[in-house]
Amino acid sequence: MTLLFFKIVNLELRKQMSYRVDFWVNTVVSFFAAMGVMYFLWDAIFTASETEIIGGYSQKEMILYYVLVILIAKLVRGSNQMTGIAGDIYTGELTKYHLFPTPYLTFKYAEHLGSLLPALIQLVLFGALSPFIFAFPDSLNITPLSIITCANVVLLANLLFFTLTLPLQLVAFWADNVWSLVVMNHFISGLLGGAMLPLELFPDWARTVLNFTPFAYLYHFPVRILTGHIQAEQIWIGVGVMICWIIILSAGSWFIWRKGNKLYTGVGI
Amino acid sequence: MGRYSKLYLYFLRFSFSRAMEFRLDFFFRIVMDTVYYAVHIIFFGVIYGHTSMVGGWNFDQVLIFMCGFFLVDALHMTVHANNLWALPEYVNKGHLDYYLIRPVSSLFFLSHRDFAANSFVNLIIAASMLIWAILRYPGEFSPLQIMVFLGLLLNGAYLYWLIHMCFVIPVFWTHSAHGFQMLFYSLKQFAERPDPIFQGLMRRTLTTILPFLLIASYPARILFEGLNTTILIHSGLVSLGLTIFLLWFWNKALRSYSSASS
Numbered sequence: 001m002t003l004l005f006f007k008i009v010n011l012e013l014r015k016q017m018s019y020r021v022d023f024w025v026n027t028v029v030s031f032f033a034a035m036g037v038m039y040f041l042w043d044a045i046f047t048a049s050e051t052e053i054i055g056g057y058s059q060k061e062m063i064l065y066y067v068l069v070i071l072i073a074k075l076v077r078g079s080n081q082m083t084g085i086a087g088d089i090y091t092g093e094l095t096k097y098h099l100f101p102t103p104y105l106t107f108k109y110a111e112h113l114g115s116l117l118p119a120l121i122q123l124v125l126f127g128a129l130s131p132f133i134f135a136f137p138d139s140l141n142i143t144p145l146s147i148i149t150c151a152n153v154v155l156l157a158n159l160l161f162f163t164l165t166l167p168l169q170l171v172a173f174w175a176d177n178v179w180s181l182v183v184m185n186h187f188i189s190g191l192l193g194g195a196m197l198p199l200e201l202f203p204d205w206a207r208t209v210l211n212f213t214p215f216a217y218l219y220h221f222p223v224r225i226l227t228g229h230i231q232a233e234q235i236w237i238g239v240g241v242m243i244c245w246i247i248i249l250s251a252g253s254w255f256i257w258r259k260g261n262k263l264y265t266g267v268g269i
Numbered sequence: 270m271g272r273y274s275k276l277y278l279y280f281l282r283f284s285f286s287r288a289m290e291f292r293l294d295f296f297f298r299i300v301m302d303t304v305y306y307a308v309h310i311i312f313f314g315v316i317y318g319h320t321s322m323v324g325g326w327n328f329d330q331v332l333i334f335m336c337g338f339f340l341v342d343a344l345h346m347t348v349h350a351n352n353l354w355a356l357p358e359y360v361n362k363g364h365l366d367y368y369l370i371r372p373v374s375s376l377f378f379l380s381h382r383d384f385a386a387n388s389f390v391n392l393i394i395a396a397s398m399l400i401w402a403i404l405r406y407p408g409e410f411s412p413l414q415i416m417v418f419l420g421l422l423l424n425g426a427y428l429y430w431l432i433h434m435c436f437v438i439p440v441f442w443t444h445s446a447h448g449f450q451m452l453f454y455s456l457k458q459f460a461e462r463p464d465p466i467f468q469g470l471m472r473r474t475l476t477t478i479l480p481f482l483l484i485a486s487y488p489a490r491i492l493f494e495g496l497n498t499t500i501l502i503h504s505g506l507v508s509l510g511l512t513i514f515l516l517w518f519w520n521k522a523l524r525s526y527s528s529a530s531s
Contacts, residue, residue, distance in 0.1 A: 021443055021445075022443060022445045022449070025449065025452060026449070026451050026452055026455075029452050029455060029456070030451065030452065030455035033455040033456050033458060033459070034455065034458065036459070036471060037458045037459060037461075037462055040462070040466045040467050040468070040471065041323070041462055041466055043466070044323050044324045044465070044466035045316060045319070045320050045323055048320050048321070048322040048323060048324075048325075049319065049320040049321075054319050054320070055319060174293070175293040175294060175297065176293065176294055177294040177297070178294075178297065180294065180297035180298045180300070180301035181297055181301070183301055184297075184300065184301040184304045184305075187301075187304050187305050187308045188304060188308065190308070191308045191311060191312060196308075196312055197312060197315055197316070201315050201316070201318070201319060202315055203318065
């Protein structure tokens with residue numbers, strides 16, 4: 001089973017790299033576009049506010065935050081697996097997977113993991129280049145321990161994102177097109193997960209609420225661990241919350257999966 | 270012109286009847302776009318909790334700008350987006366042949382045949398939000414300013430389609446799943462921010478070659494800075510230049526289309 005799982009990961013990995021021109025153009029331009037927008041926006045905000053610190057961030061720390069959050073968010077989301085499961089249900093492709101010797105959802109998670117290689121390449125490439133392009137803070141708290149902790153939390157965040165998207169995709173058993181639901185999740189998790197703004201900028205009451213949701217642990221949490229801003233005790237609490245959400249969302253998905261499978265006809269469109 | 274109008278009415282009729290078949294999707298898409306609007310307003314709301322100005326614009330001004338952008342985006346989602354998403358598949362599977370043999374402009378047909386009736390509701394929501402943002406603005410605008418603003422937003426929607434199309438057409442050569450559409454959506458972020466924040470070479474690029482700042486930000490400046498002929502001439506010339514480029518690019522792409530599916 002484990003061997004099969006890694007074969008699926010490998011297959012997806014090769015599939016992701018098949019359109020190389022697309023990959024490199026998208027990779028380079030999308031990173032610099034996202035960074036360009038954030039750089040100019042925050043430069044304008046710091047200039048207008050005439051202060052050196054906003055929400056606990058200096059301008060250099062803010063830039064570092066965005067470089068890291070853009071790269072880590074790609075690792076958490078994977079690439080383009082947004083409607084794969086819904087598509088299989090809608091087109092009737094799911095029938096094929098019922099004959100496979102591995103559970104369908106395990107197969108899909110293996111594909112999701114396999115799609116991470118492009119994001120990993122981007123992380124290494126832009127992570128190495130960024131200090132030469134952008135002005136980072138003079139002293140960084142990134143240590144080998146914070147890197148290892150962050151890597152583990154990113155893996156967990158990746159699973160959390162998968163379980164967060166899964167029940168939305170399974171709605172395809174009842175609805176014809178759930179693309180909008182998945183995109184909606186993308187917007188909400190981007191804002192409430194810290195991909196659009198560091199969560200420290202939100203009002204205190206909002207931050208308190210966010211700490212109980214799965215969103216706060218998707219992007220903001222791993223980045224703050226990497227930069228050494230979260231203490232060991234808070235990391236354990238955060239990991240605990242993430243595991244609780246993964247269990248809740250998996251149980252919910254399993255329930256929807258069982259219900260949906262009873263309705264599934266395999267006819268497709 | 271009459272023939273094209275009649276054809277478009279047929280497109281509308283088919284699109285609405287199809288949308289009514291998928292009622293849940295109809296509802297989901299309305300909610301999705303509403304969430305998109307809310308996320309961007311909250312984004313700026315949080316930022317303005319820490320500063321009073323961004324690029325010289327206050328929150329009321331940014332709200333009008335963003336609602337203007339929502340209107341342009343809703344227009345694009347309603348009229349063009351579905352068609353542009355489908356184009357790479359037609360090219361890659363060789364289905365484009367069916368559209369090239371019709372006695373109408375292939376560019377018109379392929380860009381307009383699928384009217385997203387479910388996004389039409391969002392168009393109404395976005396228009397309502399723009400009216401609300403203008404009404405709550407503490408200053409006053411003359412009727413002429415508002416008319417020019419709306420005219421430039423329409424031009425912005427046209428530019429939006431032109432730019433998007435330029436990112437889809439490379440699929441004739443790359444044969445990838447979406448052309449460079451992901452790239453377009455990455456670059457689209459520039460259109461979602463006020464233009465005064467961009468400086469230097471970046472600003473020149475975003476107002477000429479990739480005119481994202483002309484989509485909603487330049488039109489908004491007509492309201493805040495008064496009628497400005499430079500903005501009108503600039504927007505007109507860039508739209509004309511990009512139209513000429515798109516027609517040339519489309520014809521070049523069609524010449525390289527082999528009809529073979531891949």
